[in-house]
Amino acid sequence: MRLIERVWFDKHPARFVLVPLLLPFSALFYVISRLRKFAFDCGLKDSFKAKVPIVVVGNIGVGGNGKTPIVLWLVELLRAQGYQPGVISRGYGGKAPQYPYLLDENSQVQFSGDEPFLIYQRTKVPVCVGANRRASVEKLQQLGCDIIVADDGMQHYKLGRDIEVAVVDGKRRFGNGLLLPAGPLRELPARLTSVDMVICNSGQPQAGEIAMDLLPSQFVNLVTGEKCSVAEFLAKHKAVNAIAGIGSPARFFNTLTALGLTLNHSQGFVDHHHYQMADFDQLPEPQLPLLMTEKDAVKCQDFNLAHAWYLTVEAKLDEQCEQLLLSKISDIMAKKA
Incomplete structure (x- = not known):
């Protein structure tokens, strides 16, 4: 584990030096991110509205919270209900010859990034990567996908979304509770009150959270x-x-x-x-x-x-969670029809 992560999550003694040094940058990060979100909320910046439902699976912090297993679980759940899901991802760690990059049987992990490659290998549903989420969504719509799961991208407000699923690490929670770079958070925990579902990966779920086991x-x-x-x-x-x-x-x-x-x-x-x-x-x-x-x-x-x-x-979640999510998706499908 890197030193900064020990500061964020393990109360490493270096926090007494690093956190005060980094707090001004966290304050700047807060102001910029809040202004950006305000611009989208007020319509000063436009969000792309897809013709099909968009389900964003993300979190408010950095690091692995268990998003990919949730994406895999959600894709299988949707497919079992007769939907034709597709997945979009930023493709972190990959460098494709062109974007949007659609995975196929000949794709290489260095092009797509590890998580999109894993998702495609496990599910064989259309997976498209690229920083331009709109282009990826439009590509999957052309392929006939009737619902799209966004792997990460909760803070990518340029992409409109119909459902937000936030994943929380039930053991590490929010670390020291500070925003980047003094802490591990992209947004403050209050952001979770506006999402449709909060899934707690291991640990003890808090009020309103849905327990998940891997x-x-x-x-x-x-x-x-x-x-x-x-x-x-x-x-x-x-x-x-x-x-x-x-x-x-x-x-x-x-x-x-x-x-x-x-x-x-x-x-x-x-x-x-x-x-x-x-x-x-x-x-x-x-x-x-x-x-x-x-x-x-x-x-x-x-x-x-x-x-x-x-x-x-x-990923193991209870059937009540499945029914809640499917009910929301059914309502959105009816509105978009």
Whole structure:
């Protein structure tokens, strides 16, 4: 974990120096972001209104709060109801030859970014990336998508939205509660009172929040594609090495230990880390299985890591949440018809 993240979330002693230095910039960030949102709210700046419903899945802070599992869950929920969903994303960490960039079977993760690539691999629904969300939406509308899920983009007010789903890290919550760069927040917690749904990823949900659990599903070998249930994997292996380049690597490592695995060595990297073979050369006891997240795995497929496995997870929410969301979508569909 980087020093600034320890300041934000772990009360590192460096906070006594860094926070006072950064607070003036946080104040400037607050003024600029508030003026920008006010301009959109008052119509001084225009938001693009799509012909189909837009569901934004995002958060008010930086780092991984569990948005991608919610996007995957939502896509499957919509498809089960007969909708034809598509997904748009900024494509952070990717650099495509042109934008909007529509993923297909020949797409490469370095073009799309890791999260859009993972979403496409898991769902096979149309996924389009690019900074211009309007162009991405229009591309998916041309393909026949009748509802679009925006992966992140809660603060991208240029894109009109019909439903906002905010995801909160139930364990880290809002860190020190300060705005960037003195804290991890893009917007203050009061912003959550205006969204349609607040989902709490693990931890104890607060009043009005919907509990979500990320349930380990199976281990998949990075090279062979062999699938192994958690129970089967535990019967064969007890000690493992582990890596994670996500918003909160500790969350992944804690999941592994909670399953009953012993971490011989664990290495966290920054979110969206671009892996190199050198990252794996110095692992102690390299004969042990190397475990990673699915998000890491999409960036390591070109490495011949026969001992590497990734853990797939599924978002679990109650049926009441599903019905609430589907009811909102049905009402919006009727209005747009």
